Amino acid sequence: MTTLTHPALDKPYTYPDFDKPLPPREGDRVIQFREALREAMSEEMRRDERVFLMGEEVANYNGAYKVSQGMLDEFGDKRIIDTPISENGFAGMGIAAAMGGLRPIVEFMSWSFSLVAADQILNNAPKMLYMSGAQWGCPIVFRGNNGAGGQLGSTHSWCVEGLYANVPGVKIVIPSNPYDAKGLLKTAILDPDPVFFLESERMLGDKAHVPEEEYYIPFGKARLAREGSDVTLVSFGRPVHFCVEAAEKLAGDEGIEADVLDMRTIRPLDIDAIVESVKKTNRIVVVDQCWPFASIASEVCTQVMERAFDWLDAAPVRVNTADVPTPYAKGLEAAYLPNTERIAAAVTKLAGAR
Amino acid sequence: MPRKTVYTAEIDFLQILDEEGRFDESEGLENGQPILSDEQVAYLYEQMSICRHLDEVAFKLQRSGRMGTYPQNKGQEANAVGSALAMKKGEDWLVSAYRENAALFMHGLPMHNVLVYWMGDERGSKVPDDVLVTPLSVPIGTHMIHAAGIAWGMKLRGDRDRAVITYFGDGATSEGDFHSAMNFSSTLKVPLVVFCQNNQWAISVPREEQMASETVAQKAIAYGMPTIQVDGNDIFAVYKATKEARERAVAGDGPTFIEGVTYRLADHTTADDARRYRSPEEVQAWLDKDPLIRTRKYMVARGFWDDEKQTELEARTKRIVKEVVAAAEGIEKPSTTDFFDHMYAELPEELKRQRDTMRTSSLGQDPSQVGLRAEGQRV
Numbered sequence: 001m002t003t004l005t006h007p008a009l010d011k012p013y014t015y016p017d018f019d020k021p022l023p024p025r026e027g028d029r030v031i032q033f034r035e036a037l038r039e040a041m042s043e044e045m046r047r048d049e050r051v052f053l054m055g056e057e058v059a060n061y062n063g064a065y066k067v068s069q070g071m072l073d074e075f076g077d078k079r080i081i082d083t084p085i086s087e088n089g090f091a092g093m094g095i096a097a098a099m100g101g102l103r104p105i106v107e108f109m110s111w112s113f114s115l116v117a118a119d120q121i122l123n124n125a126p127k128m129l130y131m132s133g134a135q136w137g138c139p140i141v142f143r144g145n146n147g148a149g150g151q152l153g154s155t156h157s158w159c160v161e162g163l164y165a166n167v168p169g170v171k172i173v174i175p176s177n178p179y180d181a182k183g184l185l186k187t188a189i190l191d192p193d194p195v196f197f198l199e200s201e202r203m204l205g206d207k208a209h210v211p212e213e214e215y216y217i218p219f220g221k222a223r224l225a226r227e228g229s230d231v232t233l234v235s236f237g238r239p240v241h242f243c244v245e246a247a248e249k250l251a252g253d254e255g256i257e258a259d260v261l262d263m264r265t266i267r268p269l270d271i272d273a274i275v276e277s278v279k280k281t282n283r284i285v286v287v288d289q290c291w292p293f294a295s296i297a298s299e300v301c302t303q304v305m306e307r308a309f310d311w312l313d314a315a316p317v318r319v320n321t322a323d324v325p326t327p328y329a330k331g332l333e334a335a336y337l338p339n340t341e342r343i344a345a346a347v348t349k350l351a352g353a354r
Numbered sequence: 355m356p357r358k359t360v361y362t363a364e365i366d367f368l369q370i371l372d373e374e375g376r377f378d379e380s381e382g383l384e385n386g387q388p389i390l391s392d393e394q395v396a397y398l399y400e401q402m403s404i405c406r407h408l409d410e411v412a413f414k415l416q417r418s419g420r421m422g423t424y425p426q427n428k429g430q431e432a433n434a435v436g437s438a439l440a441m442k443k444g445e446d447w448l449v450s451a452y453r454e455n456a457a458l459f460m461h462g463l464p465m466h467n468v469l470v471y472w473m474g475d476e477r478g479s480k481v482p483d484d485v486l487v488t489p490l491s492v493p494i495g496t497h498m499i500h501a502a503g504i505a506w507g508m509k510l511r512g513d514r515d516r517a518v519i520t521y522f523g524d525g526a527t528s529e530g531d532f533h534s535a536m537n538f539s540s541t542l543k544v545p546l547v548v549f550c551q552n553n554q555w556a557i558s559v560p561r562e563e564q565m566a567s568e569t570v571a572q573k574a575i576a577y578g579m580p581t582i583q584v585d586g587n588d589i590f591a592v593y594k595a596t597k598e599a600r601e602r603a604v605a606g607d608g609p610t611f612i613e614g615v616t617y618r619l620a621d622h623t624t625a626d627d628a629r630r631y632r633s634p635e636e637v638q639a640w641l642d643k644d645p646l647i648r649t650r651k652y653m654v655a656r657g658f659w660d661d662e663k664q665t666e667l668e669a670r671t672k673r674i675v676k677e678v679v680a681a682a683e684g685i686e687k688p689s690t691t692d693f694f695d696h697m698y699a700e701l702p703e704e705l706k707r708q709r710d711t712m713r714t715s716s717l718g719q720d721p722s723q724v725g726l727r728a729e730g731q732r733v
Contacts, residue, residue, distance in 0.1 A: 089534030096503025134696040192699035284532030
């Protein structure tokens with residue numbers, strides 16, 4: 001751990017030692033994504049009494065999605081706090097707590113509901129340090145479900161990353177698997193800036209090996225989920241799985257080998273890893289569960305063209321959702337989202353392009 | 355079964371010093387003495403006078419291009435000073451909007467900070483460490499939730515004899531944030547004074563068009579919060595109500611709502627022209643209720659103020675404001691790359707790149723990052 005002094009932080013701030021090698025991803029301690037999140041929060045709460053969790057249903061009900069199950073029993077109602085249904089209210093209260101030296105974790109039942117707290121999370125939290133001349137920081141984590149949860153209708157199916165990533169001052173984390181979820185959430189809680197941590201209702205039950213030991217995954221470092229030399233697939237969050245599936249299918253059916261990059265964080269964005277891969281493969285497909293217009297995929301493509309134009313053998317390709325509100329009907333929702341078939345088709349077409 | 359009344363409510367109005375300078379002893383005395391000593395009244399009068407003069411000078415600075423937009427406090431000074439005196443400096447937090455300058459100054463905010471801020475320099479929001487005020491908050495009502503949060507923190511920590519006061523206008527009570535702050539602070543029973551500066555106008559929208567309720571104060575009833583309407587141009591009434599509210603707060607009895615009825619004598623900001631939407635008669639009626647005029651009448655009647663002291667105060671006020679303007683204008687100009695400071699606790703690589711090359715519009719402007727192969731380089 002390295003220590004940093006910052007005017008906005010009441011105590012010397014301790015960064016994890018990111019040079020320490022991460023524990024192996026393989027093992028037999030298989031737990032759910034939601035348990036990995038719980039483990040990350042609980043470990044940090046045991047370590048630092050300033051950390052607390054606040055949100056709708058997080059305490060007595062054990063979390064709307066059981067992420068915080070058992071935490072009330074362990075930490076008590078001063079640190080696991082049920083709130084009225086008022087995202088705007090508890091987001092703002094959390095910001096005040098962060099300004100005052102605490103380390104709040106604010107759970108949005110869904111990031112879709114964060115829209116009613118927009119001024120607090122976009123106009124207050126990310127600007128507090130800046131507008132107060134570094135007098136107040138805002139070390140807060142907002143976390144919750146993001147993306148289409150499965151026939152929840154358009155207003156409850158937001159992917160906020162495209163919208164929110166436009167705002168300077170925030171950090172945006174979007175893990176794709178339980179191992180990363182634990183390591184990234186622990187880093188988020190320690191982070192001195194506001195962090196938006198985007199989970200997926202569809203992945204909370206996913207199981208994988210998660211080491212029991214404590215580990216911290218640095219922000220801005222992509223994970224190479226699969227290695228190949230013909231095309232670069234870039235994604236983050238849930239669609240990473242579709243990319244890996246598509247890559248396996250392409251390798252079998254077409255003999256096309258893809259690099260699959262799991263970005264892990266959107267802000268900061270590991271553009272260097274993307275450029276490095278593109279310089280090897282000369283082709284890129286960006287898979288993004290946001291709407292296409294002014295999306296993260298658009299940003300990635302732009303930066304790739306700015307930094308690696310001459311290395312591209314074909315125009316970058318985006319696979320986004322359709323540019324419509326998330327459909328309610330099951331079949332329509334599935335067709336609207338990026339999926340393995342659409343990704344494979346995009347890669348096949350791109351591979352043939354000259 | 356006949357209908358029955360399950361709830362009724364009344365709103366008290368408190369006035370101690372009226373616009374003629376008449377003092378109501380039934381409310382204004384404590385142990386036979388006025389609740390504000392002569393020294394305190396003189397001090398508050400001075401604070402109001404300085405704030406008023408700062409307003410006038412700031413207005414001229416804006417008109418001569420030396421300042422950005424500025425919202426004058428004119429007419430609302432009694433709300434600020436009366437309440438600020440009732441709060442405990444160095445212990446209590448002031449979480450303000452932007453029309454309470456005198457309250458902030460009384461709690462230690464250097465006056466030039468406010469000018470620097472409105473001159474368009476973020477450094478104006480950098481408050482000295484021992485001054486417990488938050489930066490001016492221009493988005494309407496958003497800071498009220500922070501006030502509830504800070505007060506909640508005090509409660510959770512078990513702080514003794516500490517409270518928070520938050521200021522906002524009548525217009526802010528239309529915002530959802532107002533509701534959130536009222537609901538949270540009352541259900542959590544936090545040590546908070548919720549102070550509404552009802553200045554009758556939300557920019558150009560009169561109070562009657564903003565809300566259907568007779569008073570602003572009655573909005574607190576729905577939150578189970580003690581509430582009162584006071585003459586906001588009366589330093590005694592404002593002081594007394596705030597003092598009582600603070601006592602409730604530190605006793606653990608939760609938040610109190612105060613509606614300080616006042617009037618925005620100036621335009622909303624320098625970007626506004628209130629003559630376009632309100633009558634000269636209305637403004638004149640409120641000019642007669644000016645808090646400075648009635649306070650001066652009281653001081654003269656009590657025999658501790660005269661024209662000589664007034665002249666001396668005016669000279670001192672001018673000197674102070676002149677120094678404040680000089681301090682604000684004398685601040686070293688920021689360098690262009692300063693705007694990358696304080697974005698994050700540690701500047702991310704991407705922002706370092708932007709700062710180093712000062713290209714903010716397009717990555718492509720930085721030759722080192724243009725993704726073209728150098729001439730002659732093998733493909």
